[in-house]
Amino acid sequence: MSLAALAQCCPTWAEFRPVDGREAHVDIVAVRASKTFTRLFELKLLHLGSDVSVFEREISKALPSCCPERHINPDGSFCIGLRAGEGITTETAPAWWDKLHAFALCQETAEETGFWPNEAQLSHGEAGEVELAAENAADQLGLRAIYREAVAFDTGLIASGLRKIAPKTGALRNGRSACVCGRADRHGRVMLRRDCRRSGLGCPIVFEHRRRALVDGFWRSLRGHVTCCGTMQECPLRKTDGSARPVTAAQGVTT
Template sequence: MTSISFLLNAAPPWVSALERGEKGLSFRAAPPKPSGASTRQYSLVISETSGGKVAVREGEGERLLPKCCPERHINPGGSFCIFLSSTAAILGPEPAVDWWKSLGDFLVNQDYANKHRRWPITAQLSHGSAAELQLKMEAIADRLGWRDEILSGIFRRQGWLGGKLPKLRKKTSKLVNGRAPCPRECHQLHSPFKKHSCGIQKCAGNCYKSHRHKLRRACPHRSDIEQLIILESERRRLDIEFTKSLRKDNYSCCGTMAYCPLADEDNGREERS
């Protein structure tokens, strides 16, 4: 069976007007939101290559989405990036069900982006090869319970990972000056807190004890923090290269999102020492 055959057999209830033709599988889709209400009606087409790879995009009729928008995960040419490696061949019924679920989530996110002018942070993924680095960062963050602050840094430019990063040495990619304060603003906690703990929460307003910032070399999470900074520095570099390639091909900002690297000349540029 072909990828489209598997997808056709696994089509969910929120898909209608399925029609298989020369250009692929055309249909209308309105998946349910978490509230239970349906999304807008999207007119879509799934095409398949000779190798079984699939691509989904809006059809030629009524369009609800930009033709290309990296922040909305719409590739040059209009195909959707619904998850990492989402163009791989569909090799069975279960992958087909998973693919449809991912498409449904993608369209729900598109309605969210249309309303809020930003992609849901928990569903955000870096572009191109930068996505692999993000997944490594998330693995570190999940082990430490830092997922929210890591994602806020990457995609909202908030917190210690969202601004200017500590400098890296060109030859070794190591952070300079281990005696600098911990970039996460960790500080020493007084009694009755653990003497060697690492915290960022603040004491009550009537606390007058000293809370010295931990030095990076004394932070119990030093290795993880330095690895996150190194990965984020490289992720930004790859993200910048991705944006440059779009500009080179004359793609411009569609204006539908609050932040777009195509409209940001700096694009998070970082200096190295």
């Protein structure tokens, strides 16, 4: 159903050619905001289980074979959005195409500048789920902009609050003090740090500490296994000793 749903609403900037019930070839030329066109991307869609994965076809060399910073997984599949390929239906297929279009535009920006657009980026792996939870908690508190500042620049209230986290527990120290995030109870009183944690509503500072730990773990898991493609300006995998080796298809998934 997933490939059929995608075929039914294939946009004008893409050409969809089914190969069999589990595979399709897609050629896309995305349209920039300036109304100019991107390069041709020659892609392959695989429907395995309930998921659709996207790859560059072997005949094409427009993209690196693997680049976490460009959201290309070690097995060559693309991460076009968190859980984007899961259970695609007629209702969700148009949103999938929109994500693929945005992905192509971001690839052009990365190719031309060496940076992925910050507004289109989510943390890699499990950290992406935590980032979304942190954003939701920050939204509840009117702190969304401050949370994004912490992620992008490591500044602001939430970033400074990270210094109050106990590394061993991942909780804010001094549980009897008012929580730095300012979450209030039903009486309008700012919660104590221990009560904020127990409330189950989520503290964006605690979430951000967890997100950063997961991001660090993600990159540690790839070092020594993934060769940097050299196309991005600030890739954590950049090596000077030449010790990295090619990645195997089973390693790592980016988001």
